[in-house]
Amino acid sequence: MRPMSSFKEMVENIGVESLLDGSILDQSASSSSLSISKVAIIDVQGMTCHSCVSNIQDNLSSKEGIKSIVVSLKDCEATVEYNTSKWNGEDIAEMIDNMGYEAKLKYIKDILESGNDTSILREAIIDIQGMTCQSCVNSIQCTIGSKNGIKSIAVSLKDCEGRVVFDSTKWDGESIAEAIDDMGFDAALKLVKDVSPLIPALNAETSNCDAESDYKSVTPVMSTPTSILRKSMINKGDGDQLIMDVDSNSVRIGKRCAKFKQNVENSLERCTLAVEGMTCASCVAYIERNISKLNG
Template identity: 30%
Template sequence: MAAKFLSLACIRNESGFGDLSPRPHYPSMPKYPKGASSSNAEGSEAKALFSVTGMTCSACAGSVEKAVKRLPGIKEAVVDVLNNRALVMFYPSFVNAETIRETIEDVGFQATLVEDDMNEISTYVCRIQIKGMTCTSCCSTVESILQNVPGVQKAQVALATEEAQVHYDPKVVSSNQLIRAIEDTGFEAILISTGEHRNKIQLKIEGVRTDNSMRMIENSLQALPGVQDIDIDAELKKFSLSYKPDMTGPRNFIQVIESTGSGRFKAMIFPEGGGRESHRKEEIKQYYRSFLWSLVFTIPVFLTSMVFMYIPGLKHGMDTKVVNMLTTGEIIRWVLSTPVQFIIGRRFYTGSYKALRHGSANMDVLIALGTNAAYFYSVYSVLRAATSPDFQGHRFLRD
């Protein structure tokens, strides 16, 4: 037995395989094409980043990685399923980026080569105003839709401010795609701002009287780490600062400003206003006008169904039968209720349709269901009274 092992070792040494390299992760993966030496390839290494859409789990990432690594000339391939990215290190003399991209697509996923320098990849922050949200369910729906968009890293939606803040990769998705995703859920989206992952704040400075003081404050703020850009409005005594939130913040700015002038300068956050505030006021006016028009129709409905029935003369007029058991009061209430349901309340139908089309339910759906149930039951009662000589209905078309 020992002689057999010794003979095998001799055969191995004679064959020239004594310095075998470690076995690759995938046995069928050729690092270099047949006939090519490693010395010809090591000096010309390249790197490519691909955006891969359609991956849903680690198995998808594994299949992409395995397919890429089977190509000749691939040094390393790393697939990130969370960010839908594939980073490939390869030797251009044996394989190119287009071949790698086609290989990924052959697996069943869509691949796009990211042309930009990979060392300068940055996260963008997009602020979007969302109109039409009425409850936390609306926020959850929009947030879920945004987080499912490829390239979105984080999405937060606030009902109180009607605003969404989305952290995304600009090489994978654009702000226009984010707006379309929101509008597809049934809400109106308006872009407020987008750009690199940095915050912006406006400060109002009190105690500044000369241009020299403004320049002194600007130089002090510019010296802070993390401050990227400063815009000055000398007339309003306003400083607009763009900064990296992980390095500095408003508290540091105020401290620096107040220490610069030995206590002469006072800084405070500049109150926001402008277009957003005017838009908010216009929206309130629209709701107020709709409310007034609804009162024009609903107050008579309330009076005919709840008040006039206790006034003898008016009660007789309301109870006058027109056709079979159909009375004058019922016709009046039907005519007055219909515009409120379908004209003044059409925004609820529009919102319900858009929400249900995407498989979600919001407050518009709840309102539409409740009012439709009351309205169409009342219509049924009207039609039954008009076609039956002995139908006894209750007061309706008043909910």
């Protein structure tokens, strides 16, 4: 397919003035470019209660270019997704610091917003010897987690083990183990496995409790059970609402339901989720209470 600029040149070459505005061409070109977001992990010291958490979240979430933010009082950490054309990690940390807290950027993770993501995720389980304290854990997580293509990392001091989810087009298990080894630890790859979602997308092939959906305007897609646990009520768009019911075995939205895969490998991992819409400690307690009921 010819770009619009080519048609503009063809028209002008035959002696007819083109009315195609250059700004339209610019807009067309820019619209085809990918919108790039990044996630900044920021250490935040000085928080004493959930009011501090709400204060930071409310202030940052109101800024243009801040897509989501979740602050953990327990971990003294903020996870911020932002538009790279408007922000960088250091500026976000400085903004939190100016609010009266001690904030320092730990690392940044890349997110490429594209529906054509062909990356294949795998998880490497790495034996790590030589760690003596939590500072060693933090050092490995911050250094490895900041690298492009590393999706997540969780290091256990007790088990002397690191679990790293990575883009296999950019990394392999041996190279990750070598990167940890270069930091002064004795690291050896134990195994690598594919990372698969717990349940498939909620579509016609998923268990349907009724032939017609109560919610035709949106088909919920779930890569994990927690990916839609952001609200217990879902707006249909016509003023009505649907109840989202979650138990230990399934998720039900209106008349549609999907079951969680059972007998998943018994392994513990930790992930950081951005949860929007929380306004007080009751929201936190509600989420914790319901998630703790899920199998696993």
